Amino acid sequence: MDEPRRTQKQIAQQYQGNLAYYRKIHLWRFARVLASATAIIGGIAAIFYYQRRGPESFFSAGPISRAHASFGNDCGNCHDARLTAGGPLTPQRFGDIISDRLRHGIPLQSLDAKCETCHEQHTLHEPNVVQNRSCSACHQEHKGAASLQTVANLECAACHADAHVMQASAVKGAQLPASAFQIHPVRPMQLAFELPRPSRGFTNSFASFWSDHPEFQFKRDHARDPNVLRFNHQRHYASDIPLLNGQKLDCISCHKIEEDGLYMRRISFAANCQACHSLQFDPRNPELMLPHGDSDAVRAFLRTLSTQYAELAAKRGLKSNEIQKFVVQELVRLRDTHRSIDDIERDIFFTTNPYKPQQAIPGPTRGSFYGCAVCHEVKPTAAGPLVTKPVLFDRWMTHANFNHAKHASVKCDDCHRATQSRETSDILMPDKASCARCHSPQGKVVAECITCHNYHAPPQLTANASQGRPGSFKQMLLETKKATP
Amino acid sequence: MRIFNRVNIVWFLFLCLGTMAACLLYVSAFHPQRLPVEARLPKLSGDTPGYINVGATPLGLIFGLIAFGIFIFAGLLGLRKKLVLWRIGTVQLWLRAHIWLTLLTIPLVILHTGFRLGGSMTALLVVLYAIVMVSGIYGLTLQHYLPGLMNERLSTEAVSEQIPFIRAQLREAAEKMRARFAPIEAASDPKSARPSVLTFAEEQPGNRSAHLASTATAIKPVTNAFEAAPLEAGDPTSEAVLVDFIDRQVLPYLRAGDSNRRRLGNPRYSEDIFRMIKLRVAAEYSPHIEEIQAWCDQRRLLDVQTRLQHWLHGWLFIHVPLSYLLIFMTAWHAFVTLFRY
Numbered sequence: 001m002d003e004p005r006r007t008q009k010q011i012a013q014q015y016q017g018n019l020a021y022y023r024k025i026h027l028w029r030f031a032r033v034l035a036s037a038t039a040i041i042g043g044i045a046a047i048f049y050y051q052r053r054g055p056e057s058f059f060s061a062g063p064i065s066r067a068h069a070s071f072g073n074d075c076g077n078c079h080d081a082r083l084t085a086g087g088p089l090t091p092q093r094f095g096d097i098i099s100d101r102l103r104h105g106i107p108l109q110s111l112d113a114k115c116e117t118c119h120e121q122h123t124l125h126e127p128n129v130v131q132n133r134s135c136s137a138c139h140q141e142h143k144g145a146a147s148l149q150t151v152a153n154l155e156c157a158a159c160h161a162d163a164h165v166m167q168a169s170a171v172k173g174a175q176l177p178a179s180a181f182q183i184h185p186v187r188p189m190q191l192a193f194e195l196p197r198p199s200r201g202f203t204n205s206f207a208s209f210w211s212d213h214p215e216f217q218f219k220r221d222h223a224r225d226p227n228v229l230r231f232n233h234q235r236h237y238a239s240d241i242p243l244l245n246g247q248k249l250d251c252i253s254c255h256k257i258e259e260d261g262l263y264m265r266r267i268s269f270a271a272n273c274q275a276c277h278s279l280q281f282d283p284r285n286p287e288l289m290l291p292h293g294d295s296d297a298v299r300a301f302l303r304t305l306s307t308q309y310a311e312l313a314a315k316r317g318l319k320s321n322e323i324q325k326f327v328v329q330e331l332v333r334l335r336d337t338h339r340s341i342d343d344i345e346r347d348i349f350f351t352t353n354p355y356k357p358q359q360a361i362p363g364p365t366r367g368s369f370y371g372c373a374v375c376h377e378v379k380p381t382a383a384g385p386l387v388t389k390p391v392l393f394d395r396w397m398t399h400a401n402f403n404h405a406k407h408a409s410v411k412c413d414d415c416h417r418a419t420q421s422r423e424t425s426d427i428l429m430p431d432k433a434s435c436a437r438c439h440s441p442q443g444k445v446v447a448e449c450i451t452c453h454n455y456h457a458p459p460q461l462t463a464n465a466s467q468g469r470p471g472s473f474k475q476m477l478l479e480t481k482k483a484t485p
Numbered sequence: 486m487r488i489f490n491r492v493n494i495v496w497f498l499f500l501c502l503g504t505m506a507a508c509l510l511y512v513s514a515f516h517p518q519r520l521p522v523e524a525r526l527p528k529l530s531g532d533t534p535g536y537i538n539v540g541a542t543p544l545g546l547i548f549g550l551i552a553f554g555i556f557i558f559a560g561l562l563g564l565r566k567k568l569v570l571w572r573i574g575t576v577q578l579w580l581r582a583h584i585w586l587t588l589l590t591i592p593l594v595i596l597h598t599g600f601r602l603g604g605s606m607t608a609l610l611v612v613l614y615a616i617v618m619v620s621g622i623y624g625l626t627l628q629h630y631l632p633g634l635m636n637e638r639l640s641t642e643a644v645s646e647q648i649p650f651i652r653a654q655l656r657e658a659a660e661k662m663r664a665r666f667a668p669i670e671a672a673s674d675p676k677s678a679r680p681s682v683l684t685f686a687e688e689q690p691g692n693r694s695a696h697l698a699s700t701a702t703a704i705k706p707v708t709n710a711f712e713a714a715p716l717e718a719g720d721p722t723s724e725a726v727l728v729d730f731i732d733r734q735v736l737p738y739l740r741a742g743d744s745n746r747r748r749l750g751n752p753r754y755s756e757d758i759f760r761m762i763k764l765r766v767a768a769e770y771s772p773h774i775e776e777i778q779a780w781c782d783q784r785r786l787l788d789v790q791t792r793l794q795h796w797l798h799g800w801l802f803i804h805v806p807l808s809y810l811l812i813f814m815t816a817w818h819a820f821v822t823l824f825r826y
Contacts, residue, residue: 018650026646028798032805039806043813059821060604089824101823105531106541142604161518207518
């Protein structure tokens, strides 16, 4: 600064005649006050207008889901627009509401009640849940058109990643009868492989499937398939197994997906075994087959052999005198190898290989009966041989859902490892690591909790499973609260 | 308001600690699994665990209410400035609190929203808040840099409210001088005078020392300076030149509302033209020319000051009205969400 500054006196002299300047209206300041007043008055006017006449959509927290799109802008379908205070808003009431909100948050009970007017019988989760959850906690509305059924892992992790909550849940679960937990959905007529519920229930705390989700229970408990049927998966992949319909035997030769693509149809002898394992009783008469599924029927069949041969002869078109001759001839031949019918019966039920395959005879007609005991557990009883009925499970992991159709691009053996299994007792279900290979950030396949698990029990099961328990989980919690002093 | 000030370090630390505490509470309430160690912090996620509409949870409400309280406090700054004798902290302390507390609302508001814009009402609030904050930070930056710039560029700084009054004084002084010289017929015909002045101006190179000397006289109060140099009977030619110059350039410049477009608004041009005028008039008129030049210089400085003042306070036209609007809208938002829906 090379220019000299003025003294205070010089400056003051310059203002002589205008010393009351601060009383005058300053244009800029006035304009600013005017702008502020306009903003305030305009704002208040807009507030009053919107509060009374404005579209309710203005207050919406975001676009509503596709499922509720029919509600349009009628917020009253879900929200109670009346003053929550329920009466005049006195200072006391105001203070109470603020205090309540700061302790508990914005209440969602009224929203939940509205949900349940349409969504009935949605019993919630396991009975040992210790924290109430609002419908809105998981099914978050006002987040666009996406499905409300898409629940983020975070919602599940709110409890399942919290060790304290899980501990409290384990304690509560220990006080409940085991029957209270039987709510896992299994279709009618389906048989599910159920292991006993662990003493602590399923209360391990974890953050994500791929990281620390517990190993599947059957694997963790080293469970075995209790089925007594003898079946060797590995043997069926062997190269010496004859072709079926011109093709090598593989998984889908026997295991067929149900129409809905979710699970596999139950294996049956007639549909899946008989094509190879025909019950040809007599190698010389391959058309004559033992009945399957009932040992009494087999015994009855053997004790009426003359009739069976006669019927076979009739089918072959022999004349009546030839039929009798054929029957006698076949019975005599049998006596050459067996001393009595009991001897034949013993052979069929207990011998593991009464007839070797007749390789020279074409497939469909050759005798290839290996004996009941090859596959079945056969016990001798006073009333005759008893074949233990095999137990074939339709569902193995009832806590989870699975969709085989969606996994069509994956080889069966990648998950089930059937080619390495020789024992029926092997449970050929994938372990957690198999699933996590794909269902993880590394595998880049979705790994949300709801990919496999359901939170709600389906309504039709709820009615049965919740007998003796409150109809609604929330109702149950409310009753618990009431009971608590 | 200097930002890089030792006092502000304490406020900056307060801001950092406040932000960290808010973030810690947020993570512990809504994402406890992300904490490296288990922290025993109050459960503020409310009765609806996992309900990620953060604003509706106790913690979200606490964040929102603190931010709203800060908004109201920030709005009271204007009142505090009016009530000079109000003994609740100095205005400077209020200004610092205004700045740093409103900066603290940034994490509070973001955490309150749960990183969502929401619907129309909340989006409007967020946009309003963003405008207020951006304008405030812009204003803070200007307030940090412009005072230094003014100190550097303005040799004399007037009380901003007095600028129109001083401008009027300068104009009146020039008109009085013009009245002393008038009426001179030669000067009444501008066409005869103008070519000679301009031609002369173009012929003479600039002289910096002469300009400084003339500017130095500008520090004298306007009216006193003029009255201290009474005119005597003199050279009609010189007076004609002076009158012509005053009529054509000085008075239009001093009367102009927007003087930037006038040629005398250019300091280089002004310096040259006054030097030329001095050469055109008799020596006894030099003090008058210096007087006129001082008025023009002062006018130029006042214009610079006005311009800088506009920059310094112009952002308040956005910041202040929208801040009040924000307070009302936030109150409405709080009412609707706490007591309705």
